Each structure stands twice: as C-alpha cells, then as structure tokens.
Amino acid sequence: MSYAEDSKRYRAKKSKHPIRRLIAFILLILLGVAGYLLYTADPILDRPLRSLAESRLGKVHPYIADNSGLRAFVCGSSSPIATWDRAKTCIGVIADGEILLFDVGAGAIRNIENWGLGAQHISRVFLTHFHSDHLGDLDEANVQGWIWGRREPLHVHGPVGVDRVVKGYNQALGLDYGYRNTYGTERFLPMRGALMLAHAAEPRPGDTVEVYRKGKLVVEAFLVDHSPVEPAFGYRIHYGDRTVLVSGDTRRSATLERLARNADILFHEAQSARLSRLMAEAAARKSDERISYVMSKAGDYHSAAEDFGEIAHNTKVRKLVMYHLAPPPDQWLMQRVFLRGMPGNVLLAEDGLVFTLIPGETGVDQDMIEPL
Ligand SMILES: [Zn+2]
Ligand SMILES: [Zn+2]
Structure with missing residues (x-):
C-alpha cells in the first residue's frame, strides 16, 4: 500500500x-x-x-411464627470491651412466639431489629447482675418494643436491686413515654405498655428458684460467684425436656457446673487468661497503669477460657458455648487462643449463632440467624 x-x-x-x-x-x-x-x-x-x-412491614420472622421448639441465640457475644461485629452481652431464647432476653448489653437490640425478629416480641428481660455491659440496651428493648406494638409492660427480672435499676430507667425515660403517648394517643401507644415492671428473686445458695413459667417454658435463677458483685445470677431454662443455661458473669462455679449437668446447651462466660495477661503487659509497657491493673484483676471474678475442657468434662453438656468474650477475639489468631485444645462441643459464640431444640428429641441444630 x-x-x-x-x-x-x-x-x-x-x-x-x-x-x-x-x-x-x-x-x-x-x-x-x-x-x-x-x-x-x-x-x-x-x-x-x-x-x-x-x-x-407486616412480616413475622419464621422463628417467631414457629412454635415447634425452643430457639436459643446469641444477641451479644462481647464483654465490656467494644468490637465491630459483636454487641455486648445478650443471650436470647424464643419460645411460643415470645423473645426472652438474658441480659441486654449495648448493641443487642440493633442486632434483634436487623435480623427482623421484632423488638415487640421481647416480653421479658432477665438480668444476671447490674454491670453496665449487661443492661446498656434495656431502654432500647423497652421503648422499641413499645413503639412496634407491645401493649403490656416489659417485665424485668433480676437479683435484689432490679427495682432500683428499673425505677431509674423509668424515670430517665419518663419524658419520652409522655411525648410518645401524647403523639401516638392512648389507643396506639398505651402508657401501660411503656412502664417497665421489676421482679426481684432471692434464690438460696446452691439452689434454684423458679422465676417464670408459661406452658412448656420454665425459667429458674440461681446464685453464681461474681463477688464483689452480689448477688449475681445464672439462669436455667427448661422447655419440656430440653435445658439451656446462661452463666452470667462468674468465677468457676461448682453450683453452676452441678446444675448444668447433662444440659443441652451451657452459655458460659469466658475470659482468656493468656490474652488478658498479654494485654495487661502491653498496657504496662505503654505506662497505662489503670488498664494494666484492670486487665490483670479481671480474671479474679471471671472464668478462664483455658478451663473450658474441664467444664465440658464435668457438666457433660451437649454444647458449651463461650460468650461474654474477654477480650473479644476479633482475629482468627485470638479465636485460636480461646479454642486451643478444646473438645469438639466447645464453641466460640458469635452474634447470630442460633440453636434449635425440639422437645422429645436429643439433637441440637446449630445455625446462623437468617435475617428476615
Ligand atoms: Zn460482664
Ligand atoms: Zn459483671
């Protein structure tokens, strides 16, 4: 060309x-x-x-609609230490369309709402003790549930002192109750549904006391050892012949391990002694005496994750779930520290972990909550 x-x-x-x-x-x-x-x-x-x-709108999560068994789920797996993907302490059970919460730490209600479980289905909160990481979302549980349709008071159970906590929250939220009641009218936002009601229990050492019963569901409280926090509770939940325990915050407790024997699930608080020691040492190197002190002393009234092989052996529970994780393991290396050498039935909680227990059966179905 x-x-x-x-x-x-x-x-x-x-x-x-x-x-x-x-x-x-x-x-x-x-x-x-x-x-x-x-x-x-x-x-x-x-x-x-x-x-x-x-x-x-107008949708009901299948877990709320399905009455065939008990569901136990993790609504908050962290301890007082904040982390991105874990709310602070909260274990929930769903039975016959109602949600019962065992502690309600900050972020727990956001989880429940995001999963589409509906705060209006929360009928009762059982507090183990009154450290703030266990009740930071009590106001959200109450007001959100009321806004979305709960017409009855939110019942709040706990050790002696629960009346003071509930009275304080009712007082702090009193103006809010008034505004919403005026705006939404008594027909849609009845004042009766706004005010929380407190129920204190006093179990004897080493024994359980029944704090709630409805149909197949029974909730019992018992004392654990979180001294100097006294009294502090753990809870045992029966649904027909199925059993779930929530430890609350405690040192290794012989009472708890006896009461948990052969249970289906034991949610047990866990603090990694090794990670806490490393954090305390790191804080000391940074001249942060305060954090170094707190991290080195926290093990005095919590349970070492390193003991969970023994707890699993003693209790013979089907699933032993570490929760109230301290420090919260947000990296796989930290998760490995918690689970190293543990038998297969020891699990690390994560927000959204859910178990289904059908009465008359022995299986424990494990899943992650599917948001609505
Ligand atoms: Zn705690
Ligand atoms: Zn505590």
Whole structure:
C-alpha cells in the first residue's frame, strides 16, 4: 500500500470521530434528561418506594411464627470491651412466639431489629447482675418494643436491686413515654405498655428458684460467684425436656457446673487468661497503669477460657458455648487462643449463632440467624 493511499484511509477514519462524539454527547444528554425526569416524577418513583415499604412491614420472622421448639441465640457475644461485629452481652431464647432476653448489653437490640425478629416480641428481660455491659440496651428493648406494638409492660427480672435499676430507667425515660403517648394517643401507644415492671428473686445458695413459667417454658435463677458483685445470677431454662443455661458473669462455679449437668446447651462466660495477661503487659509497657491493673484483676471474678475442657468434662453438656468474650477475639489468631485444645462441643459464640431444640428429641441444630 502506498503512502498516499494509507494517509487517505487514515483521514477517512479520523473524519468519522466527530460524528461518534456527537452521538455520544446526545445520548448523554438524553440519559441526563431521563434521569432528571425519573428523579422528579414522584408518581413514577412512588411505585418502587411503596413496594419497598410494604416489603419491610407486616412480616413475622419464621422463628417467631414457629412454635415447634425452643430457639436459643446469641444477641451479644462481647464483654465490656467494644468490637465491630459483636454487641455486648445478650443471650436470647424464643419460645411460643415470645423473645426472652438474658441480659441486654449495648448493641443487642440493633442486632434483634436487623435480623427482623421484632423488638415487640421481647416480653421479658432477665438480668444476671447490674454491670453496665449487661443492661446498656434495656431502654432500647423497652421503648422499641413499645413503639412496634407491645401493649403490656416489659417485665424485668433480676437479683435484689432490679427495682432500683428499673425505677431509674423509668424515670430517665419518663419524658419520652409522655411525648410518645401524647403523639401516638392512648389507643396506639398505651402508657401501660411503656412502664417497665421489676421482679426481684432471692434464690438460696446452691439452689434454684423458679422465676417464670408459661406452658412448656420454665425459667429458674440461681446464685453464681461474681463477688464483689452480689448477688449475681445464672439462669436455667427448661422447655419440656430440653435445658439451656446462661452463666452470667462468674468465677468457676461448682453450683453452676452441678446444675448444668447433662444440659443441652451451657452459655458460659469466658475470659482468656493468656490474652488478658498479654494485654495487661502491653498496657504496662505503654505506662497505662489503670488498664494494666484492670486487665490483670479481671480474671479474679471471671472464668478462664483455658478451663473450658474441664467444664465440658464435668457438666457433660451437649454444647458449651463461650460468650461474654474477654477480650473479644476479633482475629482468627485470638479465636485460636480461646479454642486451643478444646473438645469438639466447645464453641466460640458469635452474634447470630442460633440453636434449635425440639422437645422429645436429643439433637441440637446449630445455625446462623437468617435475617428476615
Ligand atoms: Zn460482664
Ligand atoms: Zn459483671
């Protein structure tokens, strides 16, 4: 091909470009106009927005609708130490359409709402003791449940002192109750549903006391050893012949291990002695005496994760779930420290872990909560 031919071709090719550019420009303008019209034309936008709103309302999570068994789930697996993907302490059970919470640490209600379980289905909260990492979301449990449809008071159980905590919360939220009651009217937001009711229990050392019973469900409280926090409870939950225990905060407790014998699930608080020691040493190196002191002393009234092989052996529970994790293991290396050398039935809690227990059967079905 000669040079003349080549350059002629090149010029012909080049001359097409302005046309392409013009077409692209017009298309862009048209797209912009279409986008603007779509954005401003409310009747067009209303349709997808309406179906979006409808898709989120009036739905009931299958766990709430299904009455065939007991579900026990982790609504908060961390301790006082905050971490991204763990709320502070909370264990929930769902029985016959009701949610019972065993402690309600900060972030727990956000979890429950995000999973679509519905705060209005929370009927009772059982506090183990009154450290703030166990009750930071009590206000959210109460007010969110009321807004979304609970018409009865939220019942709050706990050791002696629970009346003081509940009275304080009711007082702090009193203005909110009034605003919402006025705005929503007595018909839709009845004041009776707003005020929390306290129920204190006093179990004898080494024994259980029944604190709630409804149908197949029985909840018992017992004393654990979280001294100087006194009294501090653990809870045992029966549903027909199935049994779940929640330790609350405690040192290794012989009472707890006896009461948990052959249970289906034991949710037991766990503090890694090794990780706590390393944190205390790191804080000392950074001249943070305060944190160094707190981390080195916390083991005095908590249970060492390193003991869980023994706890599993003593109790012979089907599943032993470490929760109230301190420090919260947000990396696989830390998770390995918690689980090193543990038998297969020892698990590390994570938010959303759920177990299903059917009365008359022996299986423990394990899953992660599927959000609605
Ligand atoms: Zn705690
Ligand atoms: Zn505590």
